[in-house]
Amino acid sequence: MHNIPMRFSGEHACVLGASSDLGMAVAKVLSDAGLRLTLSACSEKGIARISSAFPTATILKLNLAAVAHNATMQPDATLESIDSPEYLVDCMQSNFEEFVTGAEPVDVANYMETNISGRAICLRYISRMMLANRFGRCVFISSTAAALPNAGQGFYAASKLAGEALYQNLGVELGGRGVTACSLRLGYVQSGRGNTFIESNPQAVKRCPAKRAVTPDEVASTVAFLLSDNATMINGTAITMDGGLTACK
Template identity: 30%
Template structure:
């Protein structure tokens, strides 16, 4: 599971551990991962630091998952970056390439690594964390939204190619109260939440429970689907 030292990723890991899974979590900083592992329980979790778009890191993580816990049955691509804000005509193309590499290409590469090492012979389930920003134009974060739209398409394509033994689904959260999304609501949470029919922003557990469902046998006849988890905001025209 990538990007799992805090926020949505850690909430997903917590839910999976609560349901009996063993998890390997990744992020850039080992110290943060060590804290997360202590929270999850060292007998249930292993943390390996590295960059999500580093193929050597990916291969190491998948290999150590098999060596430590015996399999790689589940994969969650949660890592996402958005280092820019503003109109796309002013977007730094180097930043755009990095967004694409981390948000899209790395997710595909993680699937390839898990497929080659385990899932090709044994099957499995994958969940990609997309965003409601990928559903319609999102002012200020347009390329981020475009990358998430591509991730959703990759999800559907992989679902077609990898069935019947591997299921691939995605979730599209709206604003969730994490450090990553702070700029979207800080100092005006009540105002932002007012646009949501459920009148609150998301919390990481809201996403963790749905991802755990998609990975479970309860979703055994679901693949290629994008579940929108947004408090209803897209019903009112928001993103």
């Protein structure tokens, strides 16, 4: 067996939404690679989880809803405390599954403001620091729901498509100045809400040619590769990691 080492020119990685199983797995792989970490969560429970697992990391309480809501009044103090990361992994996503015809308008507006406007503001702030240093790699954790949503996932899918568009355009706009970005579309994942769905819908995974869900460790290793110097020319695109799910009718 031959191991091909991954090279990282930078030293500092920021993982937004790090308290999820997926975010924790990504943070561990990047920590093991020797990178300094800044990790965020939106709740006290999430803060406690990442603080316990990564005692040397910089821990931030970052709430996308607050970022978006306060944008017209003042810069978010939490964003201002982030210290020039070379790498960004965006795992942030709030949960909202409703039929398009049945959702309450105020819930729709709040969800979109949080997951589109809030994300855009965070990306703008961090990418400007990368631009100043003329180096940065960004990965957005998306979902195959963006291409193949289940009933009730319309708003979730829309927010993921919007996130993909933001990261794609960042790569287009800044790729010539050392900052690149891409999205990783995940199928069914053995973590968090994914486990809950799989337990209730075991037939869904059977539709996948691989006959199983993606593991958090597999995702984390792929994210690390996409951030590494080995993947410098992967830019402005979305990569699908779903065991072949979206290749099927």
